[in-house]
Amino acid sequence: MKTWTGREAVSVGDREVDVSWEASPAEPRPRCGLCGEIVGVYEPAVLQTQQGARETSLAREPSPLSPDRSAVWYHGGCYRDLPARD
Numbered sequence: 001m002k003t004w005t006g007r008e009a010v011s012v013g014d015r016e017v018d019v020s021w022e023a024s025p026a027e028p029r030p031r032c033g034l035c036g037e038i039v040g041v042y043e044p045a046v047l048q049t050q051q052g053a054r055e056t057s058l059a060r061e062p063s064p065l066s067p068d069r070s071a072v073w074y075h076g077g078c079y080r081d082l083p084a085r086d
Contacts, residue, residue, distance in 0.1 A: 030058070030073040031073070032073060032074050032075045032078050033048070033072040033073060033074050033078075034074055034075070034078040034079070034081065034082060035075065035078050037075070039058060039073045039074075039075060040058070041057070041058045041059050042057055042058075042059050043057060043075065043076070044057060044075075044076030044077075045057050045058065045073055045074060045075060045076055045079075046073075046074045046075075046076060046079035047061070047071055047072075047073055047074075048071065048072040048073075048074065048079075049070070049071045049072075050070060053079070055076065058073075
């Protein structure tokens with residue numbers, strides 16, 4: 001099965017974040033915006049969008065990579081390790 005890898009810079013609030021992901025047609029695998037590792041399906045995660053951050057997991061999301069390509073995924077622990085977000 002062919003795998004696509006992508007990188008792009010997106011604006012989240014007042015900062016620009018480098019987002020990367022790996023995706024096959026059947027199984028998208030977003031990577032953490034801090035550590036760059038794949039976010040596991042069932043592990044606690046934070047999804048940062050233009051509307052704000054929310055705790056979730058890939059298992060809860062109907063389509064982890066779309067329609068909002070500007071969304072940034074974080075492992076729950078990595079998000080807590082980010083510098084203060086004011």
